[in-house]
Amino acid sequence: MRTSDPAEKPVDAIDPGRTIAFSDGVVAIAITLLILPLTTIELPKSADSTNPLGYVWQENGSLILSFLITWLVIITFWMTHNRLFRNFENINQTVVGWNIVWLFAVIVLPFPMNLLNQVENTDAILNADRQVVAFYIGTMAVISVAMSMIFRQTAKHPELMTEAARSREHAESPVIGWTFSVYLVLLTLFSLVAPNIALWGLMGLSVIPRVTQGIDQRQRRRRSAEAVEIS
Numbered sequence: 628m629r630t631s632d633p634a635e636k637p638v639d640a641i642d643p644g645r646t647i648a649f650s651d652g653v654v655a656i657a658i659t660l661l662i663l664p665l666t667t668i669e670l671p672k673s674a675d676s677t678n679p680l681g682y683v684w685q686e687n688g689s690l691i692l693s694f695l696i697t698w699l700v701i702i703t704f705w706m707t708h709n710r711l712f713r714n715f716e717n718i719n720q721t722v723v724g725w726n727i728v729w730l731f732a733v734i735v736l737p738f739p740m741n742l743l744n745q746v747e748n749t750d751a752i753l754n755a756d757r758q759v760v761a762f763y764i765g766t767m768a769v770i771s772v773a774m775s776m777i778f779r780q781t782a783k784h785p786e787l788m789t790e791a792a793r794s795r796e797h798a799e800s801p802v803i804g805w806t807f808s809v810y811l812v813l814l815t816l817f818s819l820v821a822p823n824i825a826l827w828g829l830m831g832l833s834v835i836p837r838v839t840q841g842i843d844q845r846q847r848r849r850r851s852a853e854a855v856e857i858s
Contacts, residue, residue, distance in 0.1 A: 640717035640787070646726060647712050653730045654705045660737040661698055664690060664744060690744045696829060697740045701733060703832075704770050707804070711778060714792035722780050722787070729773035732766050739763035760822035761815050764829070768811035775804040806835050 668690075671682045684691065708729070715722070739762040746759055785793050810831065818825035 641719065641723065643712055643715045643718045643722075646718060646723060647709075650708060650712075650726060650730060651705075653734055654701065654708075657734045657737060658698060658701055660734075661694055661701075661740065663737075664741050665694060693740050693743055697736060700767060700829075700832075701736065704729075704733065704774065707774060711774070711781075714781070714788050716789045717787050719780065719784065719787060722777055725773045725776045725780075729770055729777070732769040732773065736763075736766050736770070739766055756822040757819050760818040760825055764811060764818050764825060765815040767829075768808065768815050771804065771808040771811050775808045778804050803835065807832065810835060 665687075668683055668687050670679045718726075739759060742759045743763050746756055781788055781792075814825050814828050814831075817828065
């Protein structure tokens with residue numbers, strides 16, 4: 628029976644260059660759209676105000692904070708996308724499909740961010756709070772899941788990767804991506820009960836890479852030790 632050669636170019640192989648360029652353009656547009664709600668902020672009309680920037684922060688602090696968080700989230704996802712796609716020599720239709728889902732969620736993300744800023748009474752547990760926060764975090768979950776599914780293709784079809792990526796001893800682990808995805812999905816469900824706490828839960832995204840990297844490193848050391856014992 629004929630076995631597939633990882634170096635053999637797959638039948639449905641597509642040059643990833645145009646996909647990467649298109650993705651970068653869409654991300655740039657999404658980041659640009661984030662600033663639009665901030666352009667409507669005005670300085671205080673009263674001439675007695677001695678701290679105009681303090682007034683701007685007091686009146687629009689949640690808007691500015693959500694802008695910074697969303698900007699950081701998109702940049703983080705884009706860096707992951709860039710790091711993954713530079714290892715592709717070719718891509719298939721499945722990668723293209725999941726990349727379209729990824730791009731759609733990225734370009735949609737500024738929309739729930741803008742809705743979130745219109746929820747005035749954030750202390751009350753209202754249906755609007757639940758739905759808007761779930762929409763906001765759920766969109767992030769879609770971005771993360773789509774990226775994890777793209778990463779899954781690298782394991783199923785190593786022939787899509789460059790020779791350097793295939794031979795790399797310490798290839799990037801999918802653990803971090805799937806942990807992000809599961810965490811965001813659970814956070815989306817939790818936002819339907821406690822939206823305010825769920826928003827604060829986004830801070831946990833900064834902790835996940837450190838935890839998962841530590842777990843992955845221990846697993847790598849254990850597998851290396853087991854390989855030495857077997858040999």
